[in-house]
Amino acid sequence: MTKSSKERRKSAASLVTTQKRRLPFYKKFALQSFGFQLSDVLTNENYSADFIDTRADFILGRLRVMALLFAVFVPLSFVFDLVFLEAKQYQPLLVARLLLAISLFTFVCFCKRNNIRLATTWLLPLAFLLPTLFYVASEVIIHHGTNQEFLAGYDLMPYLIVAMLALFPLTISRSVMVLTLVFIPCLLLKIYTGEVFTLAALNQFWAFSMFSGITIWLQTGQLTMLLKLYRESTIDPLTGLINRRVLVKRLEKEKQQGNLFSLMIFDLDKFKRINDDYGHLTGDLVLASIAKVLTAQLRDDDIIARFGGEEFVAVLANQTASEAFHVAERIRKACENTVIRDKDDNIIKVTTSVGLTQYVTGEDIDSTLNRADELLYKAKSSGRNKVVCQ
Template sequence: MNITERRQAASNDLLTIKQIHNNFADLVSSKYHSNDFVQTRNAFINDRLRFMCLLFAIAVPVSTVFDFLLFEQAVATHLLPLRFALSGCLFLIYWLASKNCKSLFTKMLLCCSFLMPSLFFIGIEHQFVQTNTSLPLTITMMPYLIVSMLGLFPLTLRAGLGLLFVISTPVASYHWLFLNKETVTLAHQLWLISLFGGIAIWLQLGQLSMLMKMYRESTIDPLTGLINRRVLMRQINTLTSRCIGTPNTFSVMILDLDRFKRINDNYGHQMGDTVLKYVSNTLKQQVRRNDIAARFGGEEFVVVLPNTSLAHAKPIAKRIADAIPNHLLVCNEGEEFSVTTSIGLTEFNDNDDAESLLKRADELLYQAKSAGRNTIKSE
């Protein structure tokens, strides 16, 4: 094995370790999820949240019939307002989720959708305690049913544990402070809730992992790991709709590798792929967290800079242009070479849509190419 092959093998090992770490980090927290995936997952959660709330908003008051058939009339009568209160809360959450799909708001509604049934259980249990009536099995199992519903949503580990805390804390506090349950009995109940919660969280992570895999296969360029053109257009259209008629703005740059065809001809297409991977990794390192980097096609890349004027975008474009040729690449024969890029940079205005914005950036890129390459043209 020659030096180049050893370097490549070591690089592949490092990439594998990094990928495993990144996959685990994505399951633990949404901190490193892309904005587009956050929106996609949020829409998925919102749909399931509305379905769950609507289903139980209807089922909870219907269960009143069974209360009057199974319990004493006094107990069933006391449970009636609790059932309708929970049903009203669930209908309200359903309505709010239908009106607002923003990520933070959906998280708040999801938290409330699990907190309300826990408080409802406490209210029911209190009514049975007040009337000295033994708690039926269907009511006793309610906290475990609530916990099991967590498995419906593709949540991260941190979010799943947070919701498990939201569900169990009111129930445990009520049993400890008002029912004076023995420590062993309470610990046993919390242990069972934890077991149900563990299964539900395992299902959550499985859903999240599958959703991320499907998302990456349909939206991520397999060679560079950047988002593809379809997702890029969707992101630009979203930014455009948010900025029209407001003081907000954003900038777009198109990068094209200089003399890339010569690299393929001289060193082979495998080396060309290595160059594309290197450039994409450089872009990931140079852009900010909220910036959008995409492979536009061939050797062209696009970077979108939200909330960034042209004046503030120019130093970022300069930093990227300087960083790309800063590292020497080595071909199979041991020859070292560097690559440069030409950049067209422009800022959004109210008359733009995604197509016109990219067309203007592409025209500026052509000017940069005509000016001798390895340069930036902006407007």
């Protein structure tokens, strides 16, 4: 390993350590006790749009398989109804089975990749509500006059539904919502049958709570691992910005949706001289500081990424090149006015050159990036510390 790569690893590690030291007490406690921050697993408010789509796509794949299995095996198990039930029971139960199968097959057909945001919002709760309603209907149909050994198989269905929920990396809030959707019909069933205050019902509610707790814990583990792998593969550890691969993915999505956007490439002027004069650790400090400046100057809906080396890319949604020019100028001035002090109290000032262009509908993303790169070259070759726009 070269000296510079060792220094970069130390710098990244020191930045991570600094961030951990600055964490509030309750976040430190969560990290030390559970191995993750509670804010990461409670809700999805802190997730990036790309991670939300990635997780939704992952959930959608499993959801389709689960729904397909239910749709196939629920009608097939009608054979047992024919053996153990009377005609007045298995006939309405067959109707319930067919309705569930048709609903789930329709559900599978509706689960397309262009609807991945619906996966965790509506489709997943619906996928667990449908089998629960079937369970309630089947219990009402066969509750009276049936031997208890046959009913035992149906009594296990709510626990099977809860156990299958553990297959999905949901946040705690979303998981509690789905579990509530499963629990309420089961509770109403007990009220209908007059068993809500019996010892058997209380035992079932207790078992449901235990299964739910285990399910939430397993989901939390899945979600934490998924977040960790995602962040390691998509986030630049030095600046905290998304990397080039995620940037291109986001740009392709903007293109597919037909959105208007402008793109600018920033390059720090004479950055090599900073590395040569002050060392790579100071160079890393400059990159991290400029990344914060860029982030502070942009909106939440804008995209900012480290493109490689000392280059950054910003994507301004719903802005023409002329509108984005004012933003680029503001960022250029903010970088020019930023004062950075290294560990030896050296004062470093840095300027940036910017190439700015607007996406042309229908063109390849590579063409947009290449055009911005050419404009950046013009800015560098014509004196640096300026914005060149087309």
